[in-house]
Amino acid sequence: MLPYPLLSASLVLMWLALNGFTIGQFILGCIVAVLASWGMASLRPAKPRLNKWYLLPKLVGIVLYDILRSNIAVASILLTGGKRSHKSGFMTVPLDLENPTALAVLAVVVTSTPGTAWLEYNSLNRTVLIHVLDLVDEEEWRVLIKTRYEALLMEIFE
Structure with a gap:
């Protein structure tokens, strides 16, 4: 029941x-x-399989550090107001992740980090649309997401 x-x-x-x-x-x-x-x-959701569960504390530590750092960066943008020009924008990031649980975790990580928001995942192209509050260099953001989060999530889930 x-x-x-x-x-x-x-x-x-x-x-x-x-x-x-x-x-x-x-x-x-x-x-x-x-x-x-x-x-x-x-x-009938599939049960998540963790291949390398011992890497979860590393992921949590990285995410908490990035959240703290982003909070400080967003606060400084808000407090300085118009004194420093910043450019917000949308960008797409190609992903190699295919595991639905890993994609969900990546969405939570990106959205929980202040200044970024996961907006849309295109499963045909395997790209994600992200909004960044202070978008200085798109390629730097792509590399950050792919090397810092996606690579670790692929190790954990795939």
């Missing part, structure tokens, strides 16, 4: 946290959680 019990329990708890605890909200939350669990089961 519950193909994803942890998901169902989490959804019920979140429902109650957002709507308050009453018997009616509990029943409604349970119904929503069961339906969401059935919906998730019908999607």
Whole structure:
């Protein structure tokens, strides 16, 4: 009846946290959680396979460092205002990644780093459209994403 019990329990708890605890909200939350669990089961997501799981702490460390560095860079752009000209723009990055889980992790990494946003993935060309707040050199960004994140994700997931 519950193909994803942890998901169902989490959804019920979140429902109650957002709507308050009453018997009616509990029943409604349970119904929503069961339906969401059935919906998730019908999607049948593939279980992620980590070939080199021991590289995950390295990835997390790199991402946390980049997030901290980007926060400082974005804050300096915002605080200096118009004193320094910066150019924001869109760019495409060709990817070699094919694993859906690795692509999802890369999307989270790029979007969680302040100043960048993952906008669109083209599966036919295997390119991603990214918006960068301070786009000085497109090629530098391509190299950064491919060598810093994509290469490590390919080691972990493929």
